[in-house]
Amino acid sequence: MSEHIAGKVIVITGASSGLGEAAARHLAARGAAVVLGARRTDRIESLAAELSKAGGKALAVETDVARREQVQRLVDAAVETYDRIDVIVNNAGLMPLSPLDRLKVDEWDRMIDVNIKGVLYGIAAALPHMQRQRSGHIINVSSVAGHKVRAGGSVYSATKHAVRALSEGLRQEVKPYNIRTTIISPGVVTSELPNTASDPDVAANIRKMYEDIGIPADSFARAVAFAIEQPDEVDVNEILFRPTRQEF
Ligand SMILES: NC(=O)c1ccc[n+]([C@@H]2O[C@H](COP(=O)([O-])OP(=O)(O)OC[C@H]3O[C@@H](n4cnc5c(N)ncnc54)[C@H](OP(=O)(O)O)[C@@H]3O)[C@@H](O)[C@H]2O)c1
Numbered sequence: 001m002s003e004h005i006a007g008k009v010i011v012i013t014g015a016s017s018g019l020g021e022a023a024a025r026h027l028a029a030r031g032a033a034v035v036l037g038a039r040r041t042d043r044i045e046s047l048a049a050e051l052s053k054a055g056g057k058a059l060a061v062e063t064d065v066a067r068r069e070q071v072q073r074l075v076d077a078a079v080e081t082y083d084r085i086d087v088i089v090n091n092a093g094l095m096p097l098s099p100l101d102r103l104k105v106d107e108w109d110r111m112i113d114v115n116i117k118g119v120l121y122g123i124a125a126a127l128p129h130m131q132r133q134r135s136g137h138i139i140n141v142s143s144v145a146g147h148k149v150r151a152g153g154s155v156y157s158a159t160k161h162a163v164r165a166l167s168e169g170l171r172q173e174v175k176p177y178n179i180r181t182t183i184i185s186p187g188v189v190t191s192e193l194p195n196t197a198s199d200p201d202v203a204a205n206i207r208k209m210y211e212d213i214g215i216p217a218d219s220f221a222r223a224v225a226f227a228i229e230q231p232d233e234v235d236v237n238e239i240l241f242r243p244t245r246q247e248f
Helices: 018-029 041-053 068-082 105-133 154-173 200-213 218-229
Strands: 009-013 033-038 057-062 087-090 136-141 179-186 238-241
Touching (some): 009 018, 009 068, 009 105, 018 033, 018 041, 018 057, 018 218, 033 041, 033 068, 057 068, 068 105, 105 136, 105 154, 105 179, 136 154, 136 218, 218 238
Parallel strands (some): 009 033, 009 087, 136 179, 179 238
């Protein structure tokens, strides 16, 4: 069913590492034009160059998803370069876990800015183009933590629950425009995410869990591809996957 991926213009935020990078590689290999957003421009530029050299279509645009105008510029660059936007994967996120009583209020703010507002800015940038086209697909990345809450993960969990709530509202609202919406909720997938925890004890625990049970990031890429490759009338609204060994 690659024909449902080949030729599509797919914007991916947080494409400089982990899940976003894996999705970019997978989708470009299946013939999509990928538009890569992240703050680390060296990473996305070399990825775009590598994918282009391999015969794919890729564009890198420096993007901080906490800045609305930068997300708009990312999406507009996709439309200017490739004439349309078929999919946006709102993937950028961070997970600086810590118990609330450590009062890491700056990290709470950052998670709200990136994990929630970044997703909203992606929707705001893509939606008008998709409404005009009368087609499109908005994929928002939540987490198992968007379904379950654990001590030490309250704020991260809250942001990922928010992603699911706003995605479900979006799903209902965009029906008249023939736009599809998908929530993807991964479990423990190997990436640079554990590096975002600032407390050494928390970081060590997360790193150990990722080393013990993490599954490769192409698991995420295949989930994204599954949602995109369905026929236009099939709207895969939610995918939750975990390592087979993950308990929670
Ligand atoms: N890995 C897992 O186990 C797991 C499980 C559930 C959900 N998730 C979710 O999956 C998503 C991707 O995370 P990952 O695991 O791939 O972690 P990662 O390797 O740390 O990648 C995070 C990506 O987000 C980008 N990012 C962070 N802040 C950003 C900002 N302000 N503006 C633009 N991009 C920003 C980073 O790029 P720059 O730093 O270059 O900007 C990077 O490309 C996140 O939403 C995460 O919550 C991951």
